[in-house]
Amino acid sequence: MKNNLIEVRDLEKYFEVSGGLFSRNKSIVKAVDGISFDIPFGSSLGLVGQSGCGKTTTARALSLLDPKTNGNVNFYNEETSSMQSIDELEGDELKKFRRNIQMIFQDPYESLNPRWNIKDIILEPLNIHNIGDLKDREEAVYEILKTVGLTPPENYMPRYPHELSGGQRQRVSIARTLIMKPKFVVCDEPTSMLDVSIRISIMDLMLNLAKDLEVSYLYITHDLAVARYMCDRIAVMFNGKIVEIAETEELLSNPIHPYTKRLISSIPIPDPSYKRERYELDFTELDSIIKNNSNNDPMVEVKDNHFVATHDIKGIL
Amino acid sequence: MNILEVKNLNMSYKTIDGEVEAVKDVSFTVKEGESFGIVGESGCGKTSVAMSLLQLQADNGKITNGEIIFDGRNIVGLSESQLREVRWSGISIVFQGAMNSWNPVVKIGEQIREAMREHYPNKTKEENTTKILELFEIVGLDSAVIDRFPHELSGGMKQRAVIALALSCDPKLIIADEPTTALDVVIQDQILNEIRKVQEVLGLSLIYISHDIAVIAEMTDNMAVMYAGRIVERGPTKEIFANPRHSYTKSLLESTPSVVGDKVKLKSLEGEPPSLINKESGCSFAPRCPYKEDSCNPSLDMELVEIGTDHYVDICSAGKS
C-alpha cells in the first residue's frame, strides 16, 4: 500500500460572473463543486469529462496556477514525512515546492516560447531553481533530450519551436517538465492535438518515464480510450463534481453512475462489426438531481476502491 | 447507380516555397445512398479532396488533372455559374469548424433561407420556412431555433443547424469534413446518429471525412485511407478492418486505443508525414514503414491494385509480385 502523494478534500473553485452591463447581480459559477480524491506515489489518475465539467480548472488549481476558493489540498512532505497543506506554503518554501509539481499543456504550438531556442526552454527550470552550475545544467539538457528521443541533441538545442513538428514539441515539453524530476505532473490533454499515429509514442514515453522516475500523473482528457491507456484509476467529472471513480478496468466493465454509462456507451468503436448499445440518459433530469443534492453527501464505496456519487443512486441502485 | 465517380484527380497549390501536390491520382466511386469514408491524418489531403469536389479550393490551388463525374456529368472545368448550380443543390458540404462560421448578426432561419433563395428563387418565404422546419425535425432541432441568433445556441445545436443548412437545397450528396471534431463525445454520438437517420430518410449519399478511424468504422459502408496525398487503400469498410493490407492502414489500426476488448499494447509510428512540396514519385510511406521487406524499393512508381473483391491497395511494382 503506497503512501499518498496528494490528498484532495472538498476542492471548490467558484467564479463570479457579472450579470451584464446594467445588472448588479453577480452570479456564481461553480466550476469545481467539492471534489475529493487521492493519488498515491507513482500512480496515475485520469480525470475524464466533457468540456466545462471542471477538469481543466481542477488541473490549474492543483498546479498552483489559479488559487482555489475552498477545500484542502495536501501534499506529502518528505522532510516531515507527513501530509502538509499547500496553504501553509509561502515565499521561498512555495518556490521550492514548485520543483515537485509540473504541468504539460495541450497545445504544442503555444506552450513553448516562440522566441526561445530549445536549449533555453529546457534550461529554464534549472535556472529558476539554481540547480548546479552552467556546465551541469547543459549536460542535463543534453541527457534529457536523448531520453525523450530527440537525438542527436546538438541538432535540436539551437532550434526554435516553429522549426519542430507537433510531436517533437510535446517531447520538448516533456523534457522540460521532467528535467527537475518532479513527483507530480499534471497533464492537460497533451496528445489531443497530435496526429493519431504518433500519440502512442508520446504516451509510451510518458509511461516509461513515470516508471523510471516514480512520477504520479493527473491526466486530464475527454477521451476515455486514452485514459484507459495511461491511467491506473479514472475519475469521471460532470458539472463540477466527480460522479464516479474507480480503477480503470473496473470502471469500464462495471460502470454504475448513469453518466458514466452514457459516456462509455457514446464512444465509437474502431470495429465495424461491433454493435454499440447506447445508454439513454436525460441530461436535464440528471442536472436537476445533482443540483438538488446540496448537502454534498460523500461518495459511496460500492466495491473495492470503486466510489460513486450518491445523489441519484437512490433511484438507480 | 454511381452518384459520384472520381477518376485520377490531381490537385496542387502554388506556394512561395514551391508546388504542393495535395491530391495525387485519387480515384473512388460513391453509389446512391452509400456512405463513403475517407480517413487520414493531418496533411494527407482529405480536406483538399473535399474542396476539389466542389472546386472550392483556395485561389492558389488548381485541379491539374482528372475527372469528377457527378450524376453522369464531369464537373471539372465548368464555369463558375454552372458550378453554382451544382453546389448545394447537387453536392453540399459541412465544413470543418462550420458551426463557428455562422454570421453572428443574422438569425439562423434567415441564413438558411438565403441559401435556399439562391437555388429556388421562385419559392415563397413560407414555403422555405416550412421546409426548414421539416429539416429541423429530422436533425433534432427545436422549431424555435429558426428565429435564434448563433450565439444563443450550444455547439451541438449550431452543428445540427449546419447540417440542416447543407440539406436545405435537396442535395444528392453531402460531404461531411470532420463535422464533430470540437464536440463532446456524447453530443458527437447524437449527431452521428442524426446523420445516419437523415441519410436513411432522405436516401442521401454521404462522404464522411475524419481522422478518427472509429467513427469511420461505424459510419461508412466503403472507405479509403489517404496518406501524403494518395489513396493507399480502398474498399469495403468491414473488409479493410478485417484485412488491412497497406502498412499505413495496419499502423493506423494498431495505434488506436479502444475502450472495449482487452487492453492491448499499441504500436506507434515514428517521424512525420513527408513534405508535399516538389515531391518525388514513389512510395511516400517508406521512411516510416514498420513492415519493410527486403524487396521494398521506395523509388518505384505506385498504383492501386485490386487484391480482393473491390479491395484496392497502393503498391509499387515490386510489391505486386
Next chain:
Amino acid sequence: MDKQKDIATKIRREALKKNWRLFRRSKLGMLGLYIVTFFLFLSILQPILFITGIWNEGVYDPVVGYSEQFQEFLVVECPKEYPTEKYENRSDCPGRTEVNIRTLFYSDAQVGETIIQNLQPAPPSSKHILGTDSLGRDVFSQIMEGSQVAFVLGLLSATLGVGISTILGTIAAFFGGKIDAYLMRQSDLILMLPTLPLLFIISAFAELQVWHLAVVLGTIGGLGGSVITIKSQALQVKVKPFVDSARVTGGSRMNILFSHVLPNVAPLALLFMVFSVTGAIASESVLSFLGLLNIDMSWGLMIYLAQVEGFIFSGMKFWWLILPAGLSVTFLTGGFYLVGRGLDEVFNPRLRDR
C-alpha cells in the same frame, strides 16, 4: 560543444535568410528600403567628401561655406506698371542676368551698363549640383546635412518613444488594477493633445534644439496611443500556455515579464518604431519651417530660409532652394513608412497571401 555553436550559427543564418526573403517579396518594402538606403548613403557621403578632401570645407560646408560666383549683370530700371514689351509681369523684372538699379546702393553704375556681382542664390552648375542658396552655401551639401539630422532625430525619438511605450504597455498588462487604469487614462490624455501646437507652445518657452526636440517627441509619442496597443499585445501573450508553464515551474513575476512577455511584444514595438520615425522627421520640418527650431541646418530650415527671403513666391525661378528639401522630406518619410509596411508582412503572417 563547438559543433553546437556551428549548428547554431548555421540555423540562425537560415532563419535570417528566410525573413529576408519574405521582406523582399514586398515590393513596397523594398522600395522603401532603397529610398532609406539612398538617404543613408547621402548622410555618410558628406563627411567622406570632406575627409578625403574632395570637397573644400571652406566652400562646401552647408552652414558656413561660401562660394563665390561672379557673373555679369545688366543694370536695368524696372518699370512701375506691367506688362511692358520686355517684361510680362512684375516677377520677370529683374531677369536672371539683370539687376534693378533701385537695389544698387553702393555702386555708381547706370542703366544699360554691366556690372559684376556675386550671384547668390546661384542655379545648379557643374561646381554645385543643386546650386547655392542666398548665402552662397552649397545646396547639395545642405541636403546631405539635413539627411544626417533627419536620421539622428528620427531614430533617437523613435527609440525613446518605443522604449517608453513598450515598458509602460507591458507593465499595464502585467500588473493590471490601478496601475493599468492610470496608464490608460494618461495615454488617453496624451492622445487628445495636438502634438504640433504643443510643440509650438514649448518652443515659445524654451529654445529648442534638435536633441530637445527628439526627447520631447519621443516622450510624447511614447506616452501616447502606442501604450494601449502594446498593452493589448502583452495581454495576449500573458495568457499563452508558455507563460503558464513558466509560472508552474516557479518563475517570478519580474522574470516572466522580462524574459517571456517582453520579447514577444518586441516585433510589434519594432513596427511602431519605424512608423514613428516618419512623424519625427515631419515634425522637425514643420517646426523648422516656422522658424521655431534652433538648428544650424535641416531640410525644414532650408524651406524656412527660402520663404523668409521671399524666394518661395518667385515661382519656379529659384526652384533649387525649395524642391530638393521638400522632396527629401517627402521621400524619406515615405520611405520609412514603406519599410514599415514591408516589415508588417514579415511579422504578421496573416497578411501574407501564401
